[in-house]
Amino acid sequence: MILTTCAACAAPLAHNAPRCVRCWTRYCDSTCQHDHWRRGHKQMCKKIHRGGNAEQYNADKKYKEAVAVAVEACADDVKGQTCYICTQALHWKTKEGLVRMCACRGTAGFAHVSCLAEQAKILVAEAVENNLGVDAIQARWDRWNVCSLCKQDYHSVVKCALGWGCWKTYLGRPEKNWCRRGAINQLGNGLIAANQHEDALSVREAELSMLRRLGGTEEHILFVQTNLATTYRALGRLEEVMSLRQVVYSGFVKIYGDEHKESLREAYNYASDLFAVRRFAEAKSLLRKTIPVARRVLGESHEVTLKMRQNYAAALCNDPGGATLDDIRKAVTTLEDTERIARRVFGGSHPETTALEKNLRNARAALRARETPLPV
Template sequence: MILTKCAACATELGLSLGKKCGRCSTRYCGPECQVQHWKEGGHDQLCKPIKKAGGAEQYNANKKYAEAVTVAAEACAEDTKGQTCYICTQALHWKTKEGLVRGCSCRGTAGFAHVSCLAEQAKILVAEAEENNSDDSQWHRWNTCSLCEQEYHGVVVCALGWACWKTYLGRLEADELRIGALSLLGNGLSDAGHNEDALPVREAELAMRRRLGASEENILVVQSNLAITYGELGDLERALSMEQEVYSGRLKLNGEDHEETLIAASNYATSLVRLQRFGEAKSLLRKIMPVARRVLGESHQLTLTMRWNYAMVLYKDASATLGDLREAVETFEEIERTSRRVFGGAHPNTRGIEVALQEAREALRAREAPSASV
């Protein structure tokens, strides 16, 4: 359940407060709002269509999915002009008339597709794996390009998140596909910058997993995602506290060489940087960067993120030396080339590194200018 507000007054209801329409399950904070919504809010006209669609949650998911597809196609319109879908080979989807998207690391004429086609492909592959009791669930096809094998990002993965949620939300609460769909939706909303919408999804997933007795591994994953959302919404102290808890849990559960531990350490370092606790961040990053390079390699996205944060610490710290600033610029230049080669120039990480590189260069020039004039 991700509809957590009263449909009439938008009061936050959490997962269990309030009441529901007996016909379509639309949620309200009380009978007064329900009556007002029926008489003045148009629910008398919408109740039957909502019920026909499968209830309030399904109706909302279908609507949000359609909106997200439109946004994704419009955002990708310039890049996809004159191209065709690699799945159905059409420019416009035969049924929905939606445009094309490309939100991965494919380049040239590769990787163009309709969100509907990507969703249908993922749905079929997951169903086949489920029917065959395969260990390879093909779940990654909901968020990973089958051509370049890089995860989708931005508004494209947001649209796929809504596609996944609307596909599986009707299953039982404990069904792994339903739980996974909720997680993917939260990831998609966050990646598209819709963190206020992602927050109730994250909190709902954590509450649900705890209620179902999920493993420590699964709880740590959800806590990590929730902490990131707190950080994006400006609740930095709460984010830091949870990131520290997750990192400690990962060290105990997986050890320092495990990729999940490195992810937790990187997220913890990011929270320290945001709070300008540069000394602690620098100490942590110096400890984990060599491990990431050894375990994951120089070109891995996580390694690049750690080095990005380290360079940020070097040039943003008020006590930074001239040598620190030069090292920051050199680091940014190196990881920008690597990110461009691995992910392409349009990837959000590449663009973010480019902006940080410009800022670091300006800081270096400002520091060198007085010396040059002496």
């Protein structure tokens, strides 16, 4: 997490809370600061200052921890391989191992997190320096979370490590700087991908508070709110999810129209949350309306289209008040087609593919149970 609580008592802090004059560690008040000094901060203060002060020191530490976790998670997959960026098995400086959690297969896509982070940093800096325009800068920025080879998002703990890498790179910039604002979003996404939901929540809440304080646009606030709702969902706080989700979906449609990719992405999120609170009829109605649009606008193989179709099939199977035999057959057919596409696009080990396989097994089991005659 980022530093949003008092270092002494862990109480939530205002953005302008008092801090140590040397290392910028933040506290509720002078009482907490003095208490923390006596309990060990005196020995750490100079070290934190030399490390770039409190937020930078924390981010560097979290980044190293996240890289170690990612390398360990990928260890079996990367044996005998080299980084496609630096061509080495071990990183020349950090001595870290390789990772690969995208959609690359075979001998493609192996890299060091540090190489990926450095490459993204350089590409973004070049685009900004040469005034390449918004689209080019965004394409370069996407390298913080998208593989340059397979063009698919990194996932799980590799995405988390890159999120920390992005945050530690830009956190020292002013709050209004777009790179810093983008970096806090990347960090939140990475924490969610690694199932570190409590930490992600503190990041999302800090991001929303910052935007409101700085007078962020309605569009930007909507993006942060949808991420916050996703975090609430992961923590099981469904009442807070539903209070946000409908407002956010309506906001996106108002700004973009109902055929824009962001409106379609939020339609999926809204339908997914309707499913979670067992409002199956509403979820199916929304997906019947938006799936044909997603297939036409985004394409059959886009992640949002695949997720929409998966959720629609799940809603067909799981609606306790209206799952007919034809509904279950349709769900199986939909999942079979969607799973084939996901396997081709993402590979067999990607989380989207494995989730589809699980849902397909469940749907087939439900179909067998409905088609098997009861014993006389």
